[in-house]
Amino acid sequence: MRKALFAISAFSVAAFLAGCGGSSTSAADESVSSSSEALGTISSSSENGLSSSGEEILSSASVEISSASVESSASASTPLAVTPDEDGFYDIADIYKAAPATSKLVFVIRHAEREDSLGQLSNLTEVGVEQAKALGAKLVSEESFFYGSTDFVRTRATAQYIAEGRGEVATVDTLDEILEGNYFIAVSSDSFDTYTSAHGGSWTFVSRWAYNDTVANPTVNANLKQAYATYFYDLFERKDQFVSENIVANIPNWSRVSVLVTHDVLVAPLIIAVSNRTIDLQFFASRRWANYLSGIAVVVDEAGGVLTYPVRGTDVGYMYP
Numbered sequence: 001m002r003k004a005l006f007a008i009s010a011f012s013v014a015a016f017l018a019g020c021g022g023s024s025t026s027a028a029d030e031s032v033s034s035s036s037e038a039l040g041t042i043s044s045s046s047e048n049g050l051s052s053s054g055e056e057i058l059s060s061a062s063v064e065i066s067s068a069s070v071e072s073s074a075s076a077s078t079p080l081a082v083t084p085d086e087d088g089f090y091d092i093a094d095i096y097k098a099a100p101a102t103s104k105l106v107f108v109i110r111h112a113e114r115e116d117s118l119g120q121l122s123n124l125t126e127v128g129v130e131q132a133k134a135l136g137a138k139l140v141s142e143e144s145f146f147y148g149s150t151d152f153v154r155t156r157a158t159a160q161y162i163a164e165g166r167g168e169v170a171t172v173d174t175l176d177e178i179l180e181g182n183y184f185i186a187v188s189s190d191s192f193d194t195y196t197s198a199h200g201g202s203w204t205f206v207s208r209w210a211y212n213d214t215v216a217n218p219t220v221n222a223n224l225k226q227a228y229a230t231y232f233y234d235l236f237e238r239k240d241q242f243v244s245e246n247i248v249a250n251i252p253n254w255s256r257v258s259v260l261v262t263h264d265v266l267v268a269p270l271i272i273a274v275s276n277r278t279i280d281l282q283f284f285a286s287r288r289w290a291n292y293l294s295g296i297a298v299v300v301d302e303a304g305g306v307l308t309y310p311v312r313g314t315d316v317g318y319m320y321p
Contacts, residue, residue, distance in 0.1 A: 072083045075303030089317030090309045093138035095297045097255065102302040106247050106258045108179070109295030109313060110267040111149075111158040123153050124161070128292065135164020135293055135313040139257075144168060146255035148175040155179075155261040158293075162259055179247045179262040184269045186233050195231060200284065203321070206265060207283040210235055210272045238307040239273035247298045248306060267295045271310045271317075278311055281318060291319040 080098040084090050085314050092107055099105050107308035124132070137290055139145075139162070147170045149155035156172050163170030184206075196202040207213075209228045212235075215221050251258070268281050268290040283289045293313030300306050310317065 012241070013143045043110045077299070077301050077307050079307060080299065080309075082203065082230075084310075085312075085317070087317055088275050088310060089294065089312040090297070092293075092297065092311045094134065095299070095309055095311060096139055099299055100301070101256075104251050104256050104258075104300045106251065106254070106260060106298040106300075107295060107311065108247070108260045108262060108267065108270065108298070109158075109293050109311070110264050110290055111152075111261050111292065112161070113292045114154045120152050124157050128154070128158070129161050131293055131314055132161035136162040136168075138165075140166050143257065144255060145170075146173075146258040146309070147171070147261075148173040148179065148254075148258065149261040150174070150176050150179050150181065150263065152263075155263070158261045158318035159259060162261075173258065176239060178250060178272070179260055179266065181263040181266045183246075183266050184233055184235070184238050185231060185265075187231055192231060195227070199227075202265065203283040203289055205231070205284075206268060206283060207272075207285075207289075210269050211277055211284075213281055213284060235269060235273050239270060242270065243298055243308060247299060251300060264290045270296045274308045275310045283321075285318050288318040289321050291317055294318070 080095065082094045082098045092109075095107075096105065111124070111128070112131040113125045115122050115125055145166065145168065147159040149159045149172050156174075159172045160170055163172075182192070183190055191220045193202070196205045199205055205227075208224070209232050212228075214224065223228065271279055271290055271294065272281055274296050280286050280288050281290055291312065291314060294317045295311055295313075297309045297311045298306060299309070311318050
């Protein structure tokens with residue numbers, strides 16, 4: 001397995017990006033819906049001869065990565081003294097320990113392992129409870145953290161059990177607008193679910209868009225491009241907007257360290273964008289997806305410089321659903 005190397009995004013707090021349009025209308029879930037709709041004709045990867053190799057897809061997708069996706073601030077931040085694992089993820093505890101006491105940290109992560117049922121009331125499994133507590137135990141310190149989540153049982157419970165692992169009794173703020181699961185999606189959740197159910201499911205479609213997947217067939221490729229433009233915002237612009245407007249702008253309202261728990265359809269594109277597409281979450285090809293408690297860390301130093309890192313809260317940053 002190759003080691004993923006990438007530039008860490010850095011940009012000025014003051015240089016907030018221009019808006020990319022309103023966010024979509026509903027909170028995301030990890031479900032793949034069963035309704036159907038068609039916008040052109042996009043066949044499955046096997047029908048179109050898509051490569052089953054994550055390595056090959058990464059190579060083709062990375063050609064279109066622009067250096068503009070990595071912003072630099074006037075007061076460039078010094079990267080933390082941390083090392084990624086062979087898959088490109090950083091351990092959340094390593095980030096926390098390496099960050100100077102004068103820096104502020106925000107971890108935006110997926111919830112811990114959930115029950116098979118979906119929806120707002122779906123809870124954590126026993127394994128998920130232990131995952132969250134174990135992550136908290138690695139973050140024990142004298143300071144109190146801020147905790148926020150979407151208004152879902154599993155996300156709120158994840159934050160509460162992380163706090164319990166740290167020895168805290170947490171009040172978890174509901175941050176649905178900040179942690180909107182469908183943040184990268186440019187249409188209503190109903191329209192998105194209808195389309196993706198007819199084209200391999202949400203994980204397949206999200207990952208194909210996030211890696212700018214293309215195929216040899218010109219007609220099918222044109223349909224793919226049209227679908228990406230219709231259903232999604234630009235990956236890198238939207239990531240920068242999320243970090244600057246949803247995270248950095250709200251840090252003054254939170255503690256020095258904040259843990260925000262959300263859903264995979266937000267976390268996976270963030271990980272992919274922050275890593276400049278070098279981390280393999282190509283569900284459409286490799287079948288890998290964002291693991292429970294994986295996400296990104298946003299580190300803001302005292303000069304206002306911002307660094308972002310793809311992080312994991314368990315031993316591995318990806319999963320095979």
